[in-house]
Amino acid sequence: MSRKRIRATVHGRVQRVAFREYTRREAARLGVSGWVQNQADGTVLVLCEGEVARVDALVAWLSTGPPYAIVTRIDLKEEEPQGTTGPLEIRYAS
Template identity: 75%
Template sequence: MSRKRIRATVHGRVQRVAFRECTRQEANQLGVSGWVRNQSDGTVLVLCEGEASQVDALLAWLSIGSPYAMVTKVDWHEEEPLGEAGPLVIRYGA
């Protein structure tokens, strides 16, 4: 199985709508590690790593987001996997 690591910026109404918490829950159900945090420009930044299919599933979920979110765009790029494991966590501060 191949590992994948992505850095994604989620645009739209994604702050103050439980987006980070829902992302944390979805990632942990999928077995994806990393972190999620709000950015000062109103976007949400997600850095995650896991099996390629699991990361792809989280990326697809990010385009929809939490029930109260309104995602307009997700920009992302791949990075070199570092072999990190563990739960995805919420980071605070921009």
Template identity: 55%
Template sequence: MERKRVRARVYGRVQGVAFREHTRQEALRLGLSGWVANRPDGTVEVVCEGALLKVDELVAWLAIGSPFSRVSRVECAEESPLNDATAFLVRHFA
């Protein structure tokens, strides 16, 4: 199975609308590892890793977002897979 790792930044109305929890649920449904976190600038950062097509599916979902979010754009950068098999977590940055 070919693996992929992506770091994404999601812009728009994505904080205070359960975006992180919906992202976590979607990533778990897809069998991905990684994390999601609010950033101080109002964006949400997502790092996900797993099967190539499943990562692509989550990236496509990020452009739509949670029911109450309004995504204006998603910027993605591919990274080298770390073969990380941990759960997908909601992170809290100070």
């Protein structure tokens, strides 16, 4: 099984539209691990890992996002898989 790890910065109207919760649900449906967090600059940061096709499916979903979101751009950075497992979690700013 080939694994993939992506760090995605999602730009647009992506805060105050339940983006993190919808992302958590979609990742659970796909079986993808990691976390999602709002950033101070108005973007949402998603770190996800799992089987290549499942991560690719989540990234494709991020390009549209949930209802009321308007995604204008996604910056993607591929990272070395770390073997992360478990549900994708919502992280809150400290």
